[in-house]
Amino acid sequence: MGTDPLWWDPATPRSYAAQQDPLLAHVSGVPTSADVVIVGAGFTGLWTAHYLLSAAPSLDVVVLEAEHVGFGASGRNGGWVSALWPVGPETLARRSGRTATLAMLAALRDTVDEVGRAADSLGIDCGFRKGGALVLARTAAQARRARAEVMLSQEWGTGTRWLGAAETREHLAATQLHGATFNPHCARVHPRRLVDGLARGVTRQGARIHQGVRVARIEPGRVTTTQGQVVEARHVLRGTEAWTAALPTERRTVAPVYSLVVATEPLSAPMWDAIGLRDGEVFSEHRHVITYGQRTVDGRLVFGGRGAPYHFGSRITPAQDHDDRVFTGLRHALRDLLPQLGDVGFTHAWGGPLGIARDWHPSVGYDAGTGLGWAGGYVGDGVAATNLAGRTLTDLVLGRRTPLTELPWVGHRSPRWEPEPLRWLGINAGLLLANAADREESITRRPAVLGRALSALTGH
Template sequence: MQSPPSLWWSQIESTSPRHSLRGDVDVDVAIVGGGYTGLWTARELLRRDPHLRVCVLESQICGFGASGRNGGWVSALFPAPAASVIERYGLDSYTRQRLLLQEAVATLGNAAREEDIECDFVQGGTLSFARSPLQEVRARDYVADNADHGVDEEDLRWIEPAELKKFAWLDGARGAVYSPHCARIQPARLVRGLANAIEHRGATIYENTPVTKILRGNSSRRAQAMTLHGTVRADYVVRATEGFTPTMPGQRRNVVPLYSLMIATSPLPEAWWAQYGFDTFPTFSDERHLLVYGQRTADNRLAFGGRGSPYHFGSTVEPRYDANTAVFSQLSSSLRELFPTLDLDVTHRWGGPLAMPRSKFPFVTVDHDSGMASAGGYTGDGVTLSYVCANALADLIVTPGVPTPHSSLPFVHSHVQRWEVEPLRWLGINAGIALATWADHHETIHGRTSRASALLTRLMGA
């Protein structure tokens, strides 16, 4: 069964695969995975040292995974709560990380422009609507907690309904949390443009080339990425496989593949948009427990996604999991709830896996002795984080031992906590999804916080 085509891929003119690997190759850096992490890493390596021999090994075609299917948010969001970052690394490290992520939104857009990538990048900020008294309490508490951590109003604030209508509007909105640090993109155009850009810089891309095994280097041999039709020997092998990481040997417990699904409408007339605004193209969500996310696309569609698909036993990744009729139906219902006047015409339905570490902290690792390197674990916030982590990888490989803002991020070289063995992780993750669903249902029906909500807060650490 093939994955259902996304709206984003339907707008790509050419998806013809590049040549696959045939025979053995020697390079300086081999990158396993042709998504954002792998391609940004190749770009940043060659930007720092144009003489490096860099190749990318992609099992399908570049952008096949989450990089070509995501919600198109270039955001400053970090998957772990601020309190967890501060508890682990301290307030100063948290602040450095937050400011770098905020700057990275615009920097990523500038990098795309430098490479002549047209990906509909518009930095219109992001809105999280509060649509009930309980959601308003959560939203205001979130803003207050961030203020306690040193976040200024210019970076995050509560917007009252009167001002909110200047940005965008949803029926029943009591206000919203607003941050300017988010941009909307067409994600497949970014990833396909990046692939072309690194080729222009001198990298080689092998598509339809699954890596079956990665071997550590040592004093007598270089690191190796092995495929069915050849082996790549390199000083460094970078694993950049994100949601497909559990399919690789020995990686099943390092991250779990969570599925996020999306739908998109047909283009909506300007008269309809006049009711709701979104003229500056802010991305949007609301304060429910089970995450939803959306954007107004460049061709005036609504692209809308969310969680709710189950975790599959054994960290299994299969194309058939990219579609879930019940979740697609729930997304359609949620969209009608947010936009009651919408004459819903869904033209595209798709989905795919993202990677969640046990700690919810992403990782960047480089071992100079073995030549092993990796980055990932973005839990759905990977559009910006992949760019940031790629810069960290490039710094660590090209200028080892020289601290930089990226290589000094607190989560770089942090320990990757492994997930519990089955069936514990299947029970725990799916219980969390069920709790979030039940908590939202209880609040809608009864108008008060449920025990499920309190338990979910403790489980998620937020």
């Protein structure tokens, strides 16, 4: 079984970066200065470079990446380009008001389409297909939560509607269906094709991407690498997501929490006829433990979820990308959901960390006085949000006041995570509670009492 993400597999086809594409390989020698230095060559950094250079082609933009383009969550995720947001509209409205919340939700919906438009304009074949998101209710308790979500959607205009069991089965022939929620504002992509194509695009626009350059410190007007190299710039933008916790001044800004994924071998046409997902829908379930799946461009099922432990001190190592217990659970859950799979084999299993702010609130910001900017804390919903962040950072850096710079996530400052060992205890307790709440509901068929304890612990 492959240990690298399916998206990196030569058979998917081989990624541009893996081929050491000449457009990305020719850059050598870290410069001493630039107009803009972006730390991180994932979606946040690359979308920002793209929109900056589209608006101001004369800018000298340098992107520094510790590993390679798409090494982090941008090249490992489940491929959902969604208008989902980890903070509910009622929470946003309490903080920022109804008008600002409605603007935020509208911007997220538009961003899904903007990713498709931008990919098309850059000539990126990433399998973008806007088939919507189907979230299954497979117990009475899940159906109750799902219907409450539909009522909330009606209040906020997010487009989520309820499907009965028969209509749900027309989309996905899963077992134990009570129904599902469906939201049209979601697309499927091959994420590595998108991130690599974006890297090629910004390189053509004039950006210089330096791979294998690890940044040790970010300060006003400069970044310093682990090799002691200093790059001075008027604007320094951080797009490091989970790896933000490795920076000395940002250790408690986000918590790196792992999400793991498995992929099947390509399925036959008759099997797809039996399963569904004909329109490229992505799918999940109204569980407390988050899961996500999609039908890939080469006819596989990709299925992922949370559940891997948080590691003490926000530690991130390659060994933590793999957890056989979680992989086994994911394969079992997918076969339980879709017994049509029979003895179909699984070919890939991988994982990686995502960044979670203490209040689960993504943010983007820029300080004109220091020239420092940032975006992140996407809680796994970043494939679309990074595009919105790139456009917003462009307006902020260029000093433009636009509807994007007025959105409520701009300038948001989340509380810092607790110091260890409280952080380790709290996050892992939350993961245990989420699993226990799902088990409770499978037995009682009622909304879990433990779900309330989970909300109290996470503040979410």
